[in-house]
Amino acid sequence: MTFKSKLVAGCAIAVMWSTAALAEDVTTASATGSGGQTAQGSQGSAQASSQDAAPVEIVVTARKRKETLLDVPIAVTAISGDTIERRGLTSVKDVAQLTPGLSINSDAAGRAFISIRGVGVTLVDTVQPGVGIFLDGIYEPNTSYINNPLTDVERIEVLRGPQGTLYGKNTLGGAINVITRQPGNDFEGKVLASYAGPDNAWYAGGSLSGPIVTDVLQARIAYMHRQQDGFIPNTNLGIDANPLNTDSVNGTIRFEPVDRVVLTVNGYYDHVVGGTTPYSFVTGPTDYERNVTLNTTNYQYYKYKRANAKLEMPIDSMATNITLIAAYDERDTDTPQGDLDFSSIDIARNSGTDLLKTKSVEFRADTTLTQTLSTILGAFYSNETRHNDTTTVLFPGVLDITNRQISDTTNDTWAVFGNVFWRPDDAWELSAGLRYDRQAREALGSIVLSGTTVPVSNQSLKEDHVSPRLALTRHWSNDFMSYASIARGFRGGGFNPPTAPAAVRTYKGDNVWTYEIGSKYASPDRRISLTADIFYNDYKDYIGLNSIAPASTGGFTTVDLNTGDVTSYGAEVEASFQLTNDWSISGGASYQHARLTNSDIYTQVTGRTLSSDRLTFVPDWNFDVNTDYVVHLGDGSVTFAAGVTGKGSRLAATLNETTPTILDPYYLVNASVTYRHGGIEVSAFVDNAFQEKYFESYIEKTTLILAGLTPSDIGIVGDRRRIGVRTRITF
Secondary structure, eight states: OOHHHHHHHHHHHHHHHHHHHHHTTOOOOOTTOSSOOOBBSTTOOBSSOTTSSSOOOOEEOTTSSOEEGGGOOSEEEEEEHHHHHHTTOOSHHHHGGGSTTEEEEEEETTEEEEEETTBOOOSSTTSOOSEEEEETTEEESSGGGGGSOOOSEEEEEEEESOOHHHHOTTOSSEEEEEEEOOOOSSOEEEEEEEEEETTTEEEEEEEEEEEEETTTEEEEEEEEEEEEOOSOEETTTTEESSOEEEEEEEEEEEEEEETTEEEEEEEEEEEEEEEBOOOEEESSTTOOOOOBOOSSOOEEEEEEEEEEEEEEEEEGGGTEEEEEEEEEEEEEEEEEEEESSOSSSOOEEEEEEEEEEEEEEEEEEEEEOSSSEEEEEEEEEEEEEEEEEEEEEESTTTTOEEEEEEEEEEEEEEEEEEEEEEOSSSSEEEEEEEEEEEEEEEEEEEEEETTEEEOOOOEEEEEEEEEEEEEEEEESSSSEEEEEEEEEEEEOOEEOOTTSOGGGSEEOOEEEEEEEEEEEEEOTTSSEEEEEEEEEEEEEEEEEEEEEEEOTTSSEEEEEEEEEEEEEEEEEEEEEEEEETTEEEEEEEEEEEEEEEEOHHHHHHHSOOOSOSBOBTOOSEEEEEEEEEEEEETTEEEEEEEEEEEEOOEEOBOOOSSOOOEEOOEEEEEEEEEEEETTEEEEEEEESTTOOOOEEEEEOTHHHHHTTSOOSEEEEEOOOOEEEEEEEEEO
16 A cells, blocks of 8 residues: 555544544533643644643743743643553653654664654664753663653653753753653542553553642652563564563652752662564565564563652742752663574674663752843753673684673763843843853773683773853744744764774764754634744764774674764644644644765775765654544543654665665554543554554665675564554543
């Protein structure tokens, strides 16, 4: 089935459901309709929520203070927790379906390739991400959290464009801020469950929240289990090659000993078991082979732990609100058996552990100087340590050539930042910010090759960056604003493995200047919202490609490199229409032309050229369109929902110097029917209704040839159609 026929069919489902519902001539619901508000979109209007109350504005913390989306001169998509739960979105990766300009792919339970506006993809997790990930405002130092279960989330904010002034390093593409639900004085609970086939994909969980001492002490706890077999069989071992099994617990205590002095303590624990790099041998980008022939399980085991505390208190004499945050984050990875050659022949195996620990503290003072002038001043410090111990065995059971690498890295970052907000009247605002970051990294390592220790030189890297931001906002009315901004962002450099050649043992950070113009509109009743922006990005020393290099111990190793300069420009639009109290349509689309403009630095280091100026796994466009219609049945209601998401063609991971491998665009159609009565919701749903075939990840054969492995392309095909039921009960 062609895209056109799939798109027409998907839209036809939505139109037929909506038209049929309209034919019922059902009386429109009042502003106090059944169910809770779910909102998504740049103005916070209802997204997929026509069964709910009248649309309301979402309050976000994109600028480290509470503001409505209509007041923020940043391209922001805010997706509510209700929307996430009702659509069955289980990870940040799933949320990318509803966000223009955001693209996320993955080839393992602990790896994700993420970009915003074309830039940010990292192919190896030792590279610092180009898109910052924050949990309750606290930086996550790796992209693996993208695949973790979303547990009791209030909303997710996706900030597009560099956010270095307030959010710091590694936000040159943008930032994703996950905000969990907080406890309050009302006792409330929730139960969630879902089951879908044919791969036995299911989840179950819930949350409880309420007061321990009213107005003084409240607590909240949530749990979620998620499990699926996946759609990729390992025919060599007779097992599932890409299963997923997760358990997640999240708890929060809120203590307010005196008025407006609040201490919030939060902790979470995630246990994740999943397949890693389940690549199939394929003959080209239209061969959607799913079977793999790995000779090991290739499973990885992750434990994520976090504890943080946030103190908020006012100093009325100084018209200042103080925020102090301290956090500890840990990711512990165990790979008992890994297959490095992807084949049934036992050529190369690896095993090992990887422990990443991060400690951070941040201080902010939000001060009102006059009726027109305010500031945010702050300081930040973080310490990251990573210990990796990996053993690689070549021709196990035959030659048993053993290579053990131990790598220890530390990363200390200090920063001071300030923002000034000047609003001379209700129409104009000028905001200016500046941040200074200093990053100091060290790498220690050792190699033991078949019992012989190979010397490795220690490495260090120090970088200083200044990240300014200037934004001018014009409110033409209470419902319509425009803005223009200039900002700089950066990503820190890093180290390649101890076996990497000395010339490429380190690589420096990259940076970007972004120029953006945008407008936001929300109708007075907030039933219509529309946002649009255009942007131009100028990147220097972009870290985006890796290569194969001779290892100091013989054989090969993978190294990350500065690729060159990149220009990215494009446009984004989001819209939401509450046509009646019972019918809503929403969606978004983006176009970005992200291209390498100079790759001389890559050629100088590798001696190789690139076959394309496109960026790996980055589409030129993506979009989503969703519609919902509600039919009222007595005290309950039935909601018909349908949506289609699309992603453009992408460049596969390739080291070919002449012929690029381009992956086809794809389009996914989802639909559901939901019955609601009071706090009970039951849905029947289908995902990928038309069995669309697409690649989640793809590596062209030149990479394997240079590594001395099987000379074949390899790919991971995306999930097939799932049909299932889910329920949500709130009380």
